[in-house]
Amino acid sequence: MRDVAIIGAAMTRFGRAEVSLVDLMCLSALPALQDAGLGDRRVDAVVVANMGGARINRQTAVASALVDRLSLYPAAAETVENGPASGSSAFKVGFQAIASGMADLVLVTGGEKMRAVDNLEATDFVASLSHPEAEYIYGVTLPSLAGLFTRLYMERYGVTAEHLAMVAVKNHENALKNPFAHIQQRITMEGILFSPDAVVNNPLVADPLRMFDCCPVSDGSASLVLASVDLAKKLGRPIVKVAGIGQATDTHAVQERKDPTDLLAVRQAAEKAFGRAKLAPKDIHVAELHDAFTILEIAESEEAGFFPKGKGAKALEKGTTSLSGKLPINPSGGLKAKGHPVGATGVAQLVELVWQLRGEAGERQVAGAKNAFACNFGGFGNNVVATVLVRED
Amino acid sequence: MSDGSELEGLLRPPALEMPPYPPKAITLASGEEMVVRQIVREEVPTLLEAIAPFLWVERDFYDIVSARLFAELLAFKRYRVRDEYCLVGLIDGVLAGIVNGRADGPDRGMSYHTLSLRRGLRVGAHLFAAKMEYHVEFLGEKEVLIVAESPIGFRRWMIEYPLEKKFEVSHELGGVPSWVLTSKTYFAAKPRLVAGRRPVPGALLETAKIIKLPETKPDKAPAAERRSR
Numbered sequence: 001m002r003d004v005a006i007i008g009a010a011m012t013r014f015g016r017a018e019v020s021l022v023d024l025m026c027l028s029a030l031p032a033l034q035d036a037g038l039g040d041r042r043v044d045a046v047v048v049a050n051m052g053g054a055r056i057n058r059q060t061a062v063a064s065a066l067v068d069r070l071s072l073y074p075a076a077a078e079t080v081e082n083g084p085a086s087g088s089s090a091f092k093v094g095f096q097a098i099a100s101g102m103a104d105l106v107l108v109t110g111g112e113k114m115r116a117v118d119n120l121e122a123t124d125f126v127a128s129l130s131h132p133e134a135e136y137i138y139g140v141t142l143p144s145l146a147g148l149f150t151r152l153y154m155e156r157y158g159v160t161a162e163h164l165a166m167v168a169v170k171n172h173e174n175a176l177k178n179p180f181a182h183i184q185q186r187i188t189m190e191g192i193l194f195s196p197d198a199v200v201n202n203p204l205v206a207d208p209l210r211m212f213d214c215c216p217v218s219d220g221s222a223s224l225v226l227a228s229v230d231l232a233k234k235l236g237r238p239i240v241k242v243a244g245i246g247q248a249t250d251t252h253a254v255q256e257r258k259d260p261t262d263l264l265a266v267r268q269a270a271e272k273a274f275g276r277a278k279l280a281p282k283d284i285h286v287a288e289l290h291d292a293f294t295i296l297e298i299a300e301s302e303e304a305g306f307f308p309k310g311k312g313a314k315a316l317e318k319g320t321t322s323l324s325g326k327l328p329i330n331p332s333g334g335l336k337a338k339g340h341p342v343g344a345t346g347v348a349q350l351v352e353l354v355w356q357l358r359g360e361a362g363e364r365q366v367a368g369a370k371n372a373f374a375c376n377f378g379g380f381g382n383n384v385v386a387t388v389l390v391r392e393d
Numbered sequence: 394m395s396d397g398s399e400l401e402g403l404l405r406p407p408a409l410e411m412p413p414y415p416p417k418a419i420t421l422a423s424g425e426e427m428v429v430r431q432i433v434r435e436e437v438p439t440l441l442e443a444i445a446p447f448l449w450v451e452r453d454f455y456d457i458v459s460a461r462l463f464a465e466l467l468a469f470k471r472y473r474v475r476d477e478y479c480l481v482g483l484i485d486g487v488l489a490g491i492v493n494g495r496a497d498g499p500d501r502g503m504s505y506h507t508l509s510l511r512r513g514l515r516v517g518a519h520l521f522a523a524k525m526e527y528h529v530e531f532l533g534e535k536e537v538l539i540v541a542e543s544p545i546g547f548r549r550w551m552i553e554y555p556l557e558k559k560f561e562v563s564h565e566l567g568g569v570p571s572w573v574l575t576s577k578t579y580f581a582a583k584p585r586l587v588a589g590r591r592p593v594p595g596a597l598l599e600t601a602k603i604i605k606l607p608e609t610k611p612d613k614a615p616a617a618e619r620r621s622r
Contacts, residue, residue, distance in 0.1 A: 185422075186423050187422045187424075188423060189424075191421055191423050192422050196588075197421075197589065197590075200585065201420075201422040201514075201588070203585065212422065
């Protein structure tokens with residue numbers, strides 16, 4: 001296998017897009033190609049991550065459409081749909097193409113235009129990833145699953161509403177430093193939890209989760225250009241090496257798990273990624289975790305091996321995961337505040353980490369970041385992709 | 394021959410005695426304090442200045458809401474609308490949002506508009522709730538007729554409260570079939586949706602004495618841009 005590097009990275013500001021799905025993807029693909037400094041070289045393949053184009057935007061075969069829109073023929077093109085893990089799954093496909101020698105240059109673009117429909121339909125669309133007979137038909141949505149998960153986690157590990165709010169406040173604060181973040185709004189513990197008005201400012205969504213515990217519905221796209229490390233060196237690009245990717249699955253229905261608070265697929269995916277990278281969680285300097293709900297940042301930080309089970313909230317409390325802490329988590333603002341256009345999310349996490357490793361993250365730069373970790377969480381933890389990136393000097 | 398004041402007497406609608414809206418303070422999600430208070434006619438020109446940049450913003454129907462609100466406040470200033478009032482939300486004295494409406498007799502309110510200049514903090518929702526509070530709790534009306542011009546408004550009012558249909562009555566805003574908030578619905582929703590505390594501490598109230606305009610204007614004016622091409 002050849003070593004693979006990321007040589008180009010770009011994303012749109014998440015939020016609401018006024019352009020079509022494919023044009024939205026172009027808005028990150030073009031700057032990523034430019035960032036890669038390809039000159040007259042052309043990409044061999046385009047891999048697109050998208051979850052809802054067929055249903056929400058009446059657009060299928062999105063990768064073919066993107067190739068056409070950018071005149072990238074005869075590049076191979078394929079669309080990957082893997083729920084909210086579509087982004088990092090597409091990235092994995094691109095990685096495999098380079099590593100195997102099937103391609104020398106690959107464009108990976110994730111994009112979603114979810115605000116084309118109202119919130120109820122967007123929620124229903126995302127809920128369609130749940131088990132059709134065991135969950136969906138009973139009205140299960142992702143917020144409701146996350147609410148059940150959170151309640152159990154609180155009972156078992158002592159996580160409190162205050163811990164959840166601390167994740168939200170931290171990630172909103174980080175997003176204020178990220179010009180690409182959807183929500184650029186400072187929030188405070190007083191305003192969302194302690195004040196008598198907090199109950200109105202921050203209403204219940206799915207007990208015990210409140211509005212500020214949930215990510216927004218976003219449009220957006222993110223793109224990466226992959227090459228072999230050898231080619232990256234020839235092109236004179238800074239080398240961000242893909243040190244390891246791990247993927248794991250778990251039962252479709254959450255109720256079938258022996259312990260529903262055990263996010264086994266996160267643990268297994270992380271272990272595989274770290275094993276391939278020959279690194280351990282203690283070696284990581286910055287991480288992007290899939291905090292579609294605040295509880296997930298805490299739970300994933302434990303399952304990925306950064307903190308012992310049940311100790312993630314304590315680390316949060318101590319400031320370990322804040323931007324100036326020992327292991328900053330979600331410096332981008334995370335899904336919580338940067339936004340969560342489902343197909344784009346996994347790619348956008350890696351875009352942020354590439355910028356961090358190159359020292360290009362501006363005000364939210366994690367000093368001296370050399371090794372980075374991403375967790376892209378599909379379904380309700382039934383399909384997870386973990387990635388370790390390393391800066392090579 | 395009639396002088397100007399006689400003519401004005403003919404043109405000016407009669408007025409209902411309306412108790413004032415007592416100011417209140419709301420802690421926003423950002424931790425900032427927003428003072429909600431009623432304005433007087435002399436403050437209308439300041440509000441018109443704040444509203445004008447939104448007249449060309451199509452996004453979220455800011456254009457139609459702004460244009461109608463502009464006209465309604467002008468009519469309020471020049472006594473050409475009956476029993477209108479206007480509440481504003483001020484953060485450190487800076488205008489964050491405007492709501493208005495009028496009393497349609499002693500028992501019924503007519504909700505006009507809600508314009509949020511500061512987004513992402515439920516400013517519009519807080520101000521709409523304050524407006525309903527005024528109609529039901531201070532004016533003692535039994536019901537308020539409401540329509541929504543934007544999807545956000547529909548979600549915030551019709552769905553969140555929730556409102557009932559009263560489609561047999563046309564609303565003053567374009568003859569659109571009305572929805573209604575009854576006092577029963579209001580009091581049921583109050584714990585969830587109506588925030589704020591009274592009295593407002595003196596120092597905080599002082600910051601809201603003079604309305605300051607926001608420093609930033611809306612991002613773009615799509616309709617105007619298109620016309621100039």
